[in-house]
Amino acid sequence: MRGEFARPATLADVANRAGVSAATVSRVLNRSTLVARGTRERVEKAIHELQYVVNGHARALAAAASEVIGVVVGDMSDPFFAHIVAGVQDQTFLAGQLALVCSTGSDPMREIGQLEHLRRLRADGVILVGGSVRDAGHQRELTRLLGGFHNRGARIVLCGRPPIPDLPGACAITFDNTGGTLRLMEHLKALGHTRIGYVTGPPLRSTSTERLHGYQIAAPGHDPSLIEQGTFTRESGWAASRKLLLRNDITAIVAANDLMAAGALAAVRSAGLSVPESISVAGFDDIEFCQDTHPPLTTVRLPLREAGAMAGRIACGLDAAPPSGVIRLGADLVVRATTSRVKA
Amino acid sequence: MRGEFARPATLADVANRAGVSAATVSRVLNRSTLVARGTRERVEKAIHELQYVVNGHARALAAAASEVIGVVVGDMSDPFFAHIVAGVQDQTFLAGQLALVCSTGSDPMREIGQLEHLRRLRADGVILVGGSVRDAGHQRELTRLLGGFHNRGARIVLCGRPPIPDLPGACAITFDNTGGTLRLMEHLKALGHTRIGYVTGPPLRSTSTERLHGYQIAAPGHDPSLIEQGTFTRESGWAASRKLLLRNDITAIVAANDLMAAGALAAVRSAGLSVPESISVAGFDDIEFCQDTHPPLTTVRLPLREAGAMAGRIACGLDAAPPSGVIRLGADLVVRATTSRVKA
DNA sequence: CTGAAAGCGCTTACAG
């Protein structure tokens, strides 16, 4: 450990040792073909001997490219985001890029700040994960910022959120939130349910409103008092379900995601009722644990990891975005044991 | 959109507009106090008008500091990692740093490559999350690489893995894996269990061996055939449990994490047995969903998010590491409904 | 196929 790391070797050191110019070393590094075989080998030997590692900042500064892909998520402890990010990382790894994962702590307004961070680092690609916020000022600011990325040649991908009309450069990967919820509702209606409570996600988010929309289209009666507000956490699903259970007319509770559905399951049980005998329950996303809840949860499956992988490939430039700029992903009904025919 | 983003404003642009030198702008940016009030205000005005955003790479290159914290994890889709990362991000956000999350895709050998990436970007701090691999060559390489970070003044934190003796600069945040498993085993023994199957994690990882060690200390009989190999996934827990159930003498299955315990639950049920009447089951970690399994899972609680937060604070320089260099975190037994007294 | 030179956008002593 004799201070051999005190100053990392630089490209100039490598050039010296190999007896070539810095430009030549740079060419070897960047796999330019315009280097003679023998020269290349001498340089590679020097790189190896010096344990040379290119300085990413210097490279980014000189080349105006950073090998960094920015990923903006809500909260890593939510499996929805965790699975998408896992998919992104599978691909950034293959592409030799680095995923810079920024979290907004579930406050979408913080997207702006995180994007500024990413702009500072001149990210080559940016992936915005999860629902967008319906707020004119925020949208305008977001569009402006993303426009800045786009103008510098950065690829921008929206994953799990709708396209931004003013931003033709961006690719959007969307989930069929409305259709999935609709199919789930049809399933319940076919089982005889007519009074179905709904636990929605936080207001003004595209994920929430799209899913809620599916409910409203299918909801028998359109009674707004059947809708309770949640925040996509288990805890909030529990609280919202408690309120819903205060009324005695509902036969089913649908939550806008699985985490809240888990809370609903617990709330139903704590009210002394059983699932699905007294109340049917369903979620959305189909995270792995839905197989293990009591009873196993009926839900709607989203291809989260695949969506993340697609976003990653496009952001890294491995795949091109489709001409339309939009990739629509399905949302399949998964019937398990928390939903059953309503008793006469 | 008239190409107003074509070239982002530079520090020189700001200096021009404010009628000062670049050095002065830099001082304002870095909150140096040695700037006259009026000058500062003029510069801030120019920054605002130009929508100037500092170039992180130029800054990192000039100042040899990067405002980037590297986090190396196994797999983001595993809640163990997701929760720790969420805790890290809470703190990097507060510190105004950026968390660069690298995944090894559950192959710890890939740690080396990811660390080289981080070295390239001159990360100010590095957090290695999760178990280490018992492989002499790998350990040597790791120590060398981390030594390089340390010599450049980067803070290094091991989160959920044992300290590295040859690396005095590093801080280690450890979980009481052995003690937690031991307490879980004592709980089962007190319920009358004497033949307890164990589903271990992947071999040679500290997390696996520490937890297995707790089992071995407490295991009545030390019969090695009671131990089956898993990989920390639900699927592997299912397969290992199936094997364990082939023998008819066991009355309980303990898995090295909750994901595998969920698989065990499913395996027991698919064998036509019930939990806990026929077989008791327990896990490790206490991820949120343990409350919702069928029945709710007895497990050992690890303070994952808190551990991540501590790691984040130290890596960002918000908190100092303790003099000993080691922070030991508890692991509390959480008894739910998957464990019960063995029938006479 | 290779090199000399300028430049990327900052920070930091050094003067004043």
Next chain:
DNA sequence: CTGAAAGCGCTTACAG
């Protein structure tokens, strides 16, 4: 309190 100048470690036309 402020500025001129050098330097951080690369890449990229431009010549040859």
